[in-house]
Amino acid sequence: MAGIGYEKGRRRRSELLEAAFSRFATLGYRNATLAQIAADCGVSRMGLAHHFRTKEALLLAVLEERDRVNGRDFFVGSDPSVEPLDYLDRFARLIDDNAAVPGLINLYAVLSAESATDPDHPAHGYFRDRYRRIRGHIDAAFAALKADGTIDARVDVDNAGAAMMGLIDGLQVQWLLEPDAVDIGAQLRRWYRQGFGLDLA
Amino acid sequence: MAGIGYEKGRRRRSELLEAAFSRFATLGYRNATLAQIAADCGVSRMGLAHHFRTKEALLLAVLEERDRVNGRDFFVGSDPSVEPLDYLDRFARLIDDNAAVPGLINLYAVLSAESATDPDHPAHGYFRDRYRRIRGHIDAAFAALKADGTIDARVDVDNAGAAMMGLIDGLQVQWLLEPDAVDIGAQLRRWYRQGFGLDLA
Numbered sequence: 001m002a003g004i005g006y007e008k009g010r011r012r013r014s015e016l017l018e019a020a021f022s023r024f025a026t027l028g029y030r031n032a033t034l035a036q037i038a039a040d041c042g043v044s045r046m047g048l049a050h051h052f053r054t055k056e057a058l059l060l061a062v063l064e065e066r067d068r069v070n071g072r073d074f075f076v077g078s079d080p081s082v083e084p085l086d087y088l089d090r091f092a093r094l095i096d097d098n099a100a101v102p103g104l105i106n107l108y109a110v111l112s113a114e115s116a117t118d119p120d121h122p123a124h125g126y127f128r129d130r131y132r133r134i135r136g137h138i139d140a141a142f143a144a145l146k147a148d149g150t151i152d153a154r155v156d157v158d159n160a161g162a163a164m165m166g167l168i169d170g171l172q173v174q175w176l177l178e179p180d181a182v183d184i185g186a187q188l189r190r191w192y193r194q195g196f197g198l199d200l201a
Numbered sequence: 202m203a204g205i206g207y208e209k210g211r212r213r214r215s216e217l218l219e220a221a222f223s224r225f226a227t228l229g230y231r232n233a234t235l236a237q238i239a240a241d242c243g244v245s246r247m248g249l250a251h252h253f254r255t256k257e258a259l260l261l262a263v264l265e266e267r268d269r270v271n272g273r274d275f276f277v278g279s280d281p282s283v284e285p286l287d288y289l290d291r292f293a294r295l296i297d298d299n300a301a302v303p304g305l306i307n308l309y310a311v312l313s314a315e316s317a318t319d320p321d322h323p324a325h326g327y328f329r330d331r332y333r334r335i336r337g338h339i340d341a342a343f344a345a346l347k348a349d350g351t352i353d354a355r356v357d358v359d360n361a362g363a364a365m366m367g368l369i370d371g372l373q374v375q376w377l378l379e380p381d382a383v384d385i386g387a388q389l390r391r392w393y394r395q396g397f398g399l400d401l402a
Contacts, residue, residue, distance in 0.1 A: 026318060031231055106318040113314035116377035117227065117307040128378045135375075135382075156391060163388050166371030173370060174336075174363055176317035177329045181336075187364050190357060195395045 013051045015041045020052075021062050025107035028114050029059055029123065056122035063111070063126055066104065070094060084141035085150070088192060089200050091138075095168060096185040105172045112169065135161030142196070151196050160196070167191055214252045216242045221253075222263050226308035229315050230260055230324065257323035264312075264327055267305065271295060285342035286351070289393060290401050292339075296369060297386040306373045313370065336362030343397070352397050361397070368392055 019040035023032035034055055038048040052058035074094045080087040098104055115121035138161030145151045168184060175182040192198040220241035224233035235256055239249040253259035275295045281288040299305055316322035339362030346352045369385060376383040393399040 028229070028231070028315070030229070109314040110318055112374050113310040114229070116374045117311050124378070131375050131378060132382070155395060159383075159388065162372060162375055162383050163368060163392065166373075166375060166383075166388070167364060167368045168371065169374060170367030170369065170371030171363060172367075173313050173317045174332050174367060177325070177332060181333070182360075182363050182367075187360065187367070191364065191396070194356060194397070195392070 009051075012041070012043065012047075016043065016048060016051055016058070017062055017065050020058050021066075021107060022103060024059060024062060024111065025103045028110045029055075029121070030114065034058070059111075059122055060126060062107075063123065066107070067130075073097075080137045080141035081144050084144040085198070085200065087137065087141045088198065091164075092185055092188050092192075092200060095188055098172075099175070099184065102176070105176060108169070109173055109176060131162075131165060134165060135159075137161070138164050145196075145198070151198070155196055157196065164188070164191070210252075213242070213244065213248075217244065217249060217252055217259070218263055218266050221259050222267075222308060223304060225260060225263060225312065226304045229311045230256075230322070231315065235259070260312075260323055261327060263308075264324065267308070268331075274298075281338045281342035282345050285345040286399070286401065288338065288342045289399065292365075293386055293389050293393075293401060296389055299373075300376070300385065303377070306377060309370070310374055310377060332363075332366060335366060336360075338362070339365050346397070346399070352399065356397055358397065365389070365392070 016037065019037045020032070023037050023040070026032075034045060034048055037058070038045050041048075048058075052061060074090050074097075075087075078087050078090055111123050112127050115123040115127050118124065139157075139159065142151065142157035142160040146153065146155070146157050151157060168188060171182055171184045171187055175184055189200055192200055217238065220238045221233070224238050224241070235246060235249055238259070239246050242249075249259075253262060275291050275298075276288075279288050279291055312324050313328050316324040316328050319325065340358075340360065343352065343358035343361040347354065347356070347358050352358060369389060372383055372385045372388055376385055390401055393401055
């Protein structure tokens with residue numbers, strides 16, 4: 001019986017995460033309300049509070065869940081320093097895949113802008129740390145490719161991670177405004193090729 | 202006497218634009234209120250309405266004012282098809298200059314994300330059209346540089362405008378989160394150089 005209750009609780013938690021994802025993605029953190037999110041799942045505010053004590057906790061749980069899913073679907077067993085081309089290829093495939101999930105691009109576009117411009121935003125630290133971490137992975141991949149001669153010694157790879165993340169994030173905003181005008185995956189692969197001589201199919 | 206009233210009205214209008222700029226940049230369009238903006242200038246709501254009939258009109262006036270100032274300070278007499286290197290150089294100098302005006306970067310980051318994710322946002326059309334226009338200028342500059350042989354014939358310049366705007370916008374979000382970690386002007390000049398063989402000082 002405990003097992004059934006546990007299973008039901010888990011399902012409820014995941015429904016709440018999905019509803020919160022969708023509200024945060026369309027309204028931003030500040031404008032979304034816990035009352036809406038609870039109502040989306042037919043749950044009371046108390047019921048929501050049982051799973052997530054605060055709106056901040058709910059937001060961070062949504063972001064961590066996305067990182068978990070991306071990690072599981074795209075980066076399991078990947079090490080940017082050891083197999084750098086494989087890592088960059090997985091990244092490009094993740095970007096292709098994201099184009100089928102506009103809500104996800106909404107979520108990151110809205111929350112990263114909201115939190116970047118407000119040091120007190122509950123996701124400010126999350127985004128700062130996330131950018132640091134992913135820039136570190138990308139920089140490690142480019143450093144490895146330069147060290148093993150795949151990238152020409154004269155090519156500058158310093159802070160390639162910031163540029164790559166920037167390119168992707170900025171293109172996503174344009175893509176949201178005009179999907180037909182922007183192919184993010186193609187732009188990323190051209191950036192690999194023209195900027196660094198890396199040809200990834 | 203009419204002249205003095207006119208001058209006072211112009212000054213008041215420009216104070217309101219400045220207060221609105223600052224509120225929209227920190228709070229976003231949805232969270233900023235006309236009551237706050239009016240109070241920032243010691244004006245009544247009626248006084249504000251005399252200058253800007255709606256919140257939407259105020260937002261669009263703020264954005265148009267910024268475009269006017271950027272155009273005046275950086276792009277007067279510039280034609281990307283005729284003097285493409287000069288245009289790209291001016292663009293890089295604008296980006297360097299923006300780093301001294303974090304409020305401006307806030308404004309575009311917040312409003313572009315807010316409006317990109319909401320077709321009913323009052324700035325949705327503005328941002329879509331602005332990206333189209335600037336992409337068009339950049340694409341024209343790169344096409345001219347390829348046509349006159351400055352860029353090698355084998356280099357792909359299609360949709361360079363989307364990539365360049367994306368790179369800049371995305372880096373701005375990272376810069377807001379961690380100013381010391383990101384040099385947007387340097388990244389842009391490297392993109393010119395490594396992606397297209399253009400060396401701009």
